[in-house]
Amino acid sequence: MMKATLPERVERVERVERVKGVCCPPSITVPPARVDASVEVLKALADPTRLQMVGVLKRSSRPVCICDFTAAFELSQPTISHHMAKLRDAGLVDVTKVGIWAYYRLAGHLEPKTRALLDVLV
Amino acid sequence: MMKATLPERVERVERVERVKGVCCPPSITVPPARVDASVEVLKALADPTRLQMVGVLKRSSRPVCICDFTAAFELSQPTISHHMAKLRDAGLVDVTKVGIWAYYRLAGHLEPKTRALLDVLV
DNA sequence: TCAACGAATTGATGGTCGTCGATGGAATCC
DNA sequence: GGATTCCATCGACGACCATCAATTCGTTGA
Numbered sequence: 001m002m003k004a005t006l007p008e009r010v011e012r013v014e015r016v017e018r019v020k021g022v023c024c025p026p027s028i029t030v031p032p033a034r035v036d037a038s039v040e041v042l043k044a045l046a047d048p049t050r051l052q053m054v055g056v057l058k059r060s061s062r063p064v065c066i067c068d069f070t071a072a073f074e075l076s077q078p079t080i081s082h083h084m085a086k087l088r089d090a091g092l093v094d095v096t097k098v099g100i101w102a103y104y105r106l107a108g109h110l111e112p113k114t115r116a117l118l119d120v121l122v
Numbered sequence: 123m124m125k126a127t128l129p130e131r132v133e134r135v136e137r138v139e140r141v142k143g144v145c146c147p148p149s150i151t152v153p154p155a156r157v158d159a160s161v162e163v164l165k166a167l168a169d170p171t172r173l174q175m176v177g178v179l180k181r182s183s184r185p186v187c188i189c190d191f192t193a194a195f196e197l198s199q200p201t202i203s204h205h206m207a208k209l210r211d212a213g214l215v216d217v218t219k220v221g222i223w224a225y226y227r228l229a230g231h232l233e234p235k236t237r238a239l240l241d242v243l244v
Numbered sequence: 245t246c247a248a249c250g251a252a253t254t255g256a257t258g259g260t261c262g263t264c265g266a267t268g269g270a271a272t273c274c
Numbered sequence: 275g276g277a278t279t280c281c282a283t284c285g286a287c288g289a290c291c292a293t294c295a296a297t298t299c300g301t302t303g304a
Contacts, residue, residue: 018187018223020222020272020273020278020279020280021278021279035170035173035174035177036170038173038243038244039168039169039170039173042164042167042168042173042243043168045164045168046161046164046165046167046168047161047291047292048157048158048161049292051157051160051161051164052157055157065140065250066250066251067250067251070250070251075292075293075294076293076294076295077250077251077252078251078252078253078254078293078294078295078296079292079293079294080251081251081252081253082252082253082292082293083292085252085253097251097300097301099250099300099301099302100142100249100250100251100300100301100302101140101250101251102250102251102252113242113243116242117239117242117243120235120238120239120242121160121164121235121239122160142248142249142250142302142303169261169262171262187280188280188281189280189281192280192281197262197263197264198263198264198265199280199281199282200263200264200265200266200281200282200283200284201262201263201264202281203281203282203283204262204263204282204283205262207282207283219270219271219281221270221271221272221280222270222271222272222279222280222281223280223281224280224281224282
């Protein structure tokens with residue numbers, strides 16, 4: 001967050017006192033395990049079916065019955081349910097059961113970063 | 123992009139004329155295969171090592187020698203090279219060889235969406 | 245009570261992914 | 275030329291993933 005600007009057009013690579021056989025002294029400071037949380041969300045979204053699901057839910061003003069996804073995608077009902085469970089486990093969607101049917105919507109308690117991520121993606 | 127706002131706090135699920143046994147007539151309009159491009163980038167980022175790599179490259183004002191990553195992470199050299207190749211294949215990083223060493227930096231021709239994605243993530 | 249329906253779970257299978265050791269290739273230095 | 279160093283690739287292995295058929299669970303309605 002310290003440097004939002006990118007190294008624009010660095011054509012000439014400035015060598016940093018690199019000596020053969022002394023590779024590599026400068027240890028990179030790796031940000032801790034907040035990365036894992038992001039990776040969990042990324043893995044949940046890194047699938048065409050699930051990304052489309054999230055896109056539909058984001059654009060829908062009301063909860064969507066999961067049976068509509070089963071009808072829309074050319075996948076079996078267990079597969080659709082499995083994908084939605086992944087989104088549920090990642091905390092991206094909430095479910096409300098109404099009788100026989102299960103209605104899904106985007107989670108209301110999304111972190112700002114996750115919200116921003118969805119705004120960029122879908 | 124039409125509705126950035128979310129269905130805030132929809133507690134009461136409004137049923138949409140759903141009749142038992144007639145599931146499910148309304149076919150969801152699924153956006154086409156621009157999803158695949160996003161999924162490719164998401165897959166490239168959905169790994170702790172690669173996400174940290176991208177974070178380091180984004181914060182660095184100059185290209186980073188890949189040997190520094192080999193030293194920083196507790197992974198073998200082929201694994202580090204393999205991860206960087208994934209980022210390369212996804213078009214996220216560029217490489218410049220200087221003698222023995224290989225210097226990596228964020229790609230300069232990133233799409234605005236991808237750039238925004240990285241701004242949110244790392 | 246029992247049949248019908250939607251959704252979730254289970255078990256199995258083929259494919260992909262992350263990881264490593266070994267090898268190959270290119271550049272540098274003696 | 276030959277040895278050394280760094281990087282990429284290859285082959286292999288275990289783990290995870292996406293998918294489906296079959297089954298189970300909860301609810302509805304006759």
